[in-house]
Amino acid sequence: MKVAVLGATGMVGRTFVKLLEGHPWFEVEKLVASERSAGIRYGELVEDSPEEFRDFEVISLEDFLKDPGVDLVFNALPASLAGDVEERLAKDIPIFTNARVHRYDDDVPILVPEVNPEHLRLTEVQRERKGWNGFIVTNPNCSTAILAVSLAPLRDFGIKRVHVATMQAISGAGFFGLSALAIHDNVIPFISGEEWKIENESRKILGKIENGRIKPALFEVSAIATRVPVLHGHTEAVFIELEHGSTEKIKEAFESFDPLKSLSLPSYEKPLVYTEVPQPRFHRERGKGLTVTVGRVEGSDSAFKYVITGHNLVRGAAGGSLLNAELAKKLGYI
Template identity: 65%
Template sequence: MEVAILGATGLVGQIFVRLLENHPWFKIERLVASERSKGKKYREIAEWVSDDTGDIEVESLEDFLKNPDVDLVFSALPSSIAGKVEEKLAEKIPVFSNASSHRYEDDVPILVPEVNADQLKLIEFQQEQRGWEGFIVTNPNCSTAILMLSLKVLSEFGLKKVNVATMQAISGAGFKGLSALQIFDNVIPYIEKEEWKIENESRKILGFDFEMSAITTRVPVSHGHTEAVFVELSEDISVEELRKAFDSFDPLKKLKLPSYAKPIVYKEIPQPKLHRKLGNGMTVTVGRLEKIGKKKFKYVTLGHNLVRGAAGGSILNAELSYRLGVIK
């Protein structure tokens, strides 16, 4: 299938390109960016290129929209412009979006394939409601995406309450997000709108209501978000039972998706520098699991914010959709 990447010169866009190199199902055909990049070879702009993609001529978004002749689109556009663009494309083409523009609409799934694959059923409703031949599928905010895998396991034991404090990498702010002077020797205990996203996206993805509170912080780490999680369950289980549930969680294994990796790996002391690249960046690490009261636990989880939390998650969404026949 021929694909286009929108926002291809940005941080997430370049990860899309890297992960889609030599993909067995999806071939990069068109790279789309701002008017400033129009007409340039991708190698002139991107920090990472191969011989194959380096020679692709970047086109402007305006030009692409005149003739979006591809089988599907991966969108790494800023949320400020993604909304109308993605809707226009979805009239004819499947769009897999990393932007937040459509996440909170009732007929648009926020998809994490290991967690809520059943929400792909929303696509048929979305198409009927909007008269589209294509559709929009979103992936969550990066911190939410990393957290969701462990919360899915916990939901099997009756998830009642979640408190989470994130320690998020500077790459989550994009190329222009933070200066070195701001983050050096510092922790910034506020990321705009991030806490609301984690709390509300988590409930939509899991499909039920539970008490949740988040504090988000930016820390001087290049890649990899770490999260300290405190939970209360309905069932009183042991640490050993929960650890076994984490280890055995692997719902996509039999589907043989190209981007598949074991979703959760347990490491006693998870660290971004050591563990963010597990499973080519698609594996989330869980550790420091302790029982802190009846039906209460704490643990640490981490994952690669640009791969599992962004481009890789969106590609996995497209692979699942293709495997299940949602993409024709």
């Protein structure tokens, strides 16, 4: 399948391009960016471009929209541009997008393949309701994606309440999103919109489809999001109330969680690996960035705590979106 990457020169776009190098199912046909970058070789814009794409001429979003000519789109445009573009393209082409714009639409899934693969069915609802040939599939906000992977195996214990404090990497803020003077030797306990996203997206992801829309899971989520001086890798301290469980059972559930193994998706990696002390610098590259490392499980009765760390640009953005597309293809949605 021929694919385009929109917003190919940003942090998430570059990650898409890297992950698509040599992909067995998806062939990158077009790298799309702003007018300013149009006509320039990708390798000139992105110093560490994969060899394969170094000589690709970047095309402008405007030109791309005139004649997409691809079978599938990965979207890493900023939210301010993404909304209109996605609706326009979805008439004809499946879109897998990292933008938040359509995440909260009734009939658009926030998909994490290992967690809620059945939500892909919403793409049929979209097609039906809107008469589209394509559809929109979103992936969650980066810290939510990492959290959701750890919540999935705990569903059997009855999740009642989640308190999560995130320690997020600077690459989550984009190239120029964070001044060195702001974060140097500092923790910034405020990331605009982030806590709301974690609280709402995780409940939608773990929700159920009823009558063609998601009914969010009922547990409560409360988040405090902070930025720390780490390059890549969001770390999250999680306090969780369960209906039942034990540290042994929880560890066992984390360690055995491997739900899509049998599907043999090209980018699939074991989604959770247990380690005594998860740490972003040491563990962010695990499973090519798709594996979330979990550890420090402690607690008793119904109150437990644990820590997770995962790569915000891969598991939390481009990698998750790519897995979404692979799942959709495997299951025949595209």
